[in-house]
Amino acid sequence: MAEMWINMGPQHPMTHGLWxxxxxxxxxTITDAEPVIGYLHRGWEKMVEDRRYPQIIxxxxxxxxxxxxxxxxxxxxxxxxLMGVEVPERAKWIRAMSDELQRIGNHLMWLAAIGPDLGNLxxxxxxxxxxxxxxxxxxxxxxxxxxxxxCRIGGVRNAAPPNWERDVLRTxxxxxxxxxxxxxxxxxxxxxxMRMEDLAPLPAKEAINLGFTGPTLxxxxxxxxIRHNDPYEIYDQVDxxxxxxxxxxxxxxxxxxxxxxxxxxxxxxxxxxxxxKDGPIRVKPPRTAPAGTGFARMEDPRGExxxxxxxxxxxxxxRVKVRSPLFVILSGAKxxxxxxKVADVPSIMGMVDVCMGETDR
Amino acid sequence: MxxxxxxxxxxxxxxxxxxxxxxxxxxxxxxxxxxxxLDKTMDPLxxxxxxxxxxxxxxxxxxCALEMAACSGPRFDxxxxxxxxxxxxxxxxxxxxxxxxTVKLRPALRRLYEEMPEPKWVIxxxxxxxxxxxxxxxxxxxxxxxxxxxxDIYIPGCPPRPEALIDGFLKxxxxxxKSKIGTFMDD
Numbered sequence: 001m002a003e004m005w006i007n008m009g010p011q012h013p014m015t016h017g018l019w020x021x022x023x024x025x026x027x028x029t030i031t032d033a034e035p036v037i038g039y040l041h042r043g044w045e046k047m048v049e050d051r052r053y054p055q056i057i058x059x060x061x062x063x064x065x066x067x068x069x070x071x072x073x074x075x076x077x078x079x080x081x082l083m084g085v086e087v088p089e090r091a092k093w094i095r096a097m098s099d100e101l102q103r104i105g106n107h108l109m110w111l112a113a114i115g116p117d118l119g120n121l122x123x124x125x126x127x128x129x130x131x132x133x134x135x136x137x138x139x140x141x142x143x144x145x146x147x148x149x150x151c152r153i154g155g156v157r158n159a160a161p162p163n164w165e166r167d168v169l170r171t172x173x174x175x176x177x178x179x180x181x182x183x184x185x186x187x188x189x190x191x192x193x194m195r196m197e198d199l200a201p202l203p204a205k206e207a208i209n210l211g212f213t214g215p216t217l218x219x220x221x222x223x224x225x226i227r228h229n230d231p232y233e234i235y236d237q238v239d240x241x242x243x244x245x246x247x248x249x250x251x252x253x254x255x256x257x258x259x260x261x262x263x264x265x266x267x268x269x270x271x272x273x274x275x276x277k278d279g280p281i282r283v284k285p286p287r288t289a290p291a292g293t294g295f296a297r298m299e300d301p302r303g304e305x306x307x308x309x310x311x312x313x314x315x316x317x318x319r320v321k322v323r324s325p326l327f328v329i330l331s332g333a334k335x336x337x338x339x340x341k342v343a344d345v346p347s348i349m350g351m352v353d354v355c356m357g358e359t360d361r
Numbered sequence: 362m363x364x365x366x367x368x369x370x371x372x373x374x375x376x377x378x379x380x381x382x383x384x385x386x387x388x389x390x391x392x393x394x395x396x397x398x399l400d401k402t403m404d405p406l407x408x409x410x411x412x413x414x415x416x417x418x419x420x421x422x423x424x425c426a427l428e429m430a431a432c433s434g435p436r437f438d439x440x441x442x443x444x445x446x447x448x449x450x451x452x453x454x455x456x457x458x459x460x461x462x463t464v465k466l467r468p469a470l471r472r473l474y475e476e477m478p479e480p481k482w483v484i485x486x487x488x489x490x491x492x493x494x495x496x497x498x499x500x501x502x503x504x505x506x507x508x509x510x511x512x513d514i515y516i517p518g519c520p521p522r523p524e525a526l527i528d529g530f531l532k533x534x535x536x537x538x539k540s541k542i543g544t545f546m547d548d
Contacts, residue, residue, distance in 0.1 A: 128434030
């Protein structure tokens, strides 16, 4: 049969962002795939070379709008590494707690996005509703719904508001009950499972070779999580375990993300229990950084995010490098999609949780 | 073509006949006051229908796309205003530009705009779509959508809250209400 190229994007309901997936089809079977990115490229790495260090924090928020806190967090950690700033103990706990709340919010956005793709609009409505509860928490913490500008070099901007602990626990109790409902709704849905099970299984060796990180890698049975392997902030003092699955197929990627939401709930509860209730939350960082390099990496909801800063001794960075997890995962689209049908594309590419803001930078 | 003396329909091509008959009909409709009567009934009716069933294009670009998704969620529920996000530009009459437009995206967005049927409106949502926003010194971001497509409503914010998005759509309601969208013939 004649082979042809099909463009899925840039305006396509499957893409969840702005990119173009070109697939070569032989009838219904995909024989080749090529992601075309760059529709959101705005020269982030070049632009921040003209910003002072604190001015980069809101820009880092807009790197990935789904999980903006984690990106400003990893930037602040890199800048602290460069400047040699020691973060107060309490700020570390607040940052880790915000990370986990952000992880839940981001995974809920992912769940809302894949639901309509796989023919389940109900889960979109439910997940968006629960995401609003977490956005409300962030709003009471720092005043913004999505782009927080909350992390600071040397701490966080402000302490938690009064009744913060009560609000968080109340939201988590509510959310845990809802999470059980989702699993009933999705895991027992035969259509949903038929479209996910045994789809695009990726052996652990191949996932490592492709450079995958995050839930996509852990679904292949690799025990690799930066919170565990290279603990930053306070993750070595918190009671948690890594969520993995062995099958490596699309359903396993779904399961790992759902388990991570549950685990994040447990981590936040544990943090609230162990967190110091008073103390400084911020130290003043120097205005200019010494010449040298700073480096930080952390577990983003999508994988390993990394920022590397080179400084020449002024108040602006000389070079900033961003390592985006999705940039690497999208390059494996050909491996993931080859041999499957066109109708499988939304479930395979939806499960990697595409966010183009960080990919194109 | 002067056909007033002796209009010979056989000598006319189909196109000429259409033109001639339209002119005659127009004159009659205008002279007898039928046009005014039709405008008085059709304009409010069509206007009401159009402004209460605005279908924005489901086209997520950047941060504001998440607020667009939140707006179609249960809390803000934009379907009560008749806003249903459709995936094909052929079915839409509002283009919601929610994010920065890069040089690579610009031809695609222009084409999407041209694929939409008339009447159509454009909403620039967020600072990036209005004026480039935080990417004001970027080499690859177009500084405002209105540099290449006409924009009707601007919604400031980075990103705007869903309430602001709904308010922008209500402003568009008012704009459509003022326009003579359902008039029978052009004057």
